[in-house]
Amino acid sequence: MTAGAAPVAVAIELLIREIFGAALAGAWFSLKIAAILVPAVVLYELLAPRPIFKRWGAWLGPRLSWLGMSPPCTLPLAAGLFLGLTYGAGIIIPISEERGLDAEEIQSVGLFLVNCHAVIEDTLLFALIGARGPGEIVARMALLAGLRLALAIGVTAGRVRLRASRTA
Amino acid sequence: MREELRRGLRRAGHTCRVLFRMTVPTFIVMDLLRRLGVIAAVGAACAPAMALFRLPGEAAIAVLLGYLVNLYTATAALGSLGLSGGQVTTLGLMLGLAHTLVVETIVLREVRARFWRLLLYRLGMSILAGLVASRIFIAAGP
Secondary structure, X not given: OOOOHHHHHHHHHHHHHHHHHHHXXXXXHHHHHHHHXXXXXXXXXXXXXXXHHHHHHHHHHHHHHHHOOOHHHHHHXXXXXXXXXXXXXXXXXXXXXXXXXXXXXXXXXXXXXXXXXXXXXXXXXXXXXXXXXXXXXXXXHHHHHHHHXXXXXXXXXXXXXXXXXXXX | OHHHHHHHHHHHHHHHHHHHHHHHHXXXXXXXXXXXXXXXXXXXXXXXXXXXXXXXXXXXXXXXXXXXXXXXXXXXXXXOOOOOHHHHHHHHHHHHHOOOHHHHXXXXXXXXXXXXXXXXXXXHHHHHXXXXXXXXXXXXXX
C-alpha cells in the first residue's frame, strides 16, 4: 500500500457514512409520513362508497352551478379533491365525452382543483415538519386544507360572477 | 369491502414507494450539498428575495424543488432547516397552491383546460398567498 492510499480510504469511508446517515434520515422521514398516510388512504377507500357520501354527492350536484359546474362534475371534483389533480383529470375525460361538458365547465373544475387538490397527502407532508404532537399535525392540516378550500371556492365562484356580469 | 381494502392498500403502497424514491435521494443530495457549502451559498444569494416572505434564503431551494419537481422533494429539503411552525405553514400554503408545475400543467392541457392561464394563476396566487400568510403566521424578524 502506498503512502497516499490511507487518506483516500478514510475519505471514502467518511463519504459512505455520510450517505448512509442521510439515507437513514430520509427513510425515517418517509416512514413517519407513511404511518399516517396509509391508514388515511385506506379509510378513504373504505368510506367513499358508503351511502352517506352518495347522498352528499346528490345534495352537492345541483349546487355546483354556483361554481359554474353541472352535476356530472361532482365525481371529478371529489376525486381531485381527495386523490389528486391527475385522478380528477383522468376522470373528467370520459365524463366530458359522455355528458358533453363545455369548455367553461372544464375551466371551472380546473381552476377549483389547482387551488385545492390531494388535500390529505399535500397538507400532511407540511404538517409533519417540526410538529411536536398529533394536535399540532391536525391543526396545521386543517388550517392548510381550510385555506386552500376557501380560496378554491372564492376564486371559482368569483370567476363565474365576473363572466356573468360581463355578458349581462 | 375486501375489494375496497385492497384498492386502498394498493394506492397507499404506490404513494409510499413514490415517497421513498423521492425522499431518500433528496436527503442524500441535500446532505452532500450542505457539506460542500452549496446550500449556504444559494441561501445567501436568495436571502433578499426570501426575506419578502420572512423565510431564510435556504428555503428558496425547497420552493424551486416544489415548483418544478414535487412536494416530496420540497419537504425533504425543508426537514433540516429548523423552520418555525409559522414558516412551515406559509411554505405549505405557497407550495400547496403551486407545485409539480410541469407535470400538472401537462395534465391540465390534456383535459383541454386553458392551461397557460391556470399556470400563471397558480404562480401569482402562490406568491400573493406567501406574502399575506407570512405577515399573519411569522413574527417580523430583527
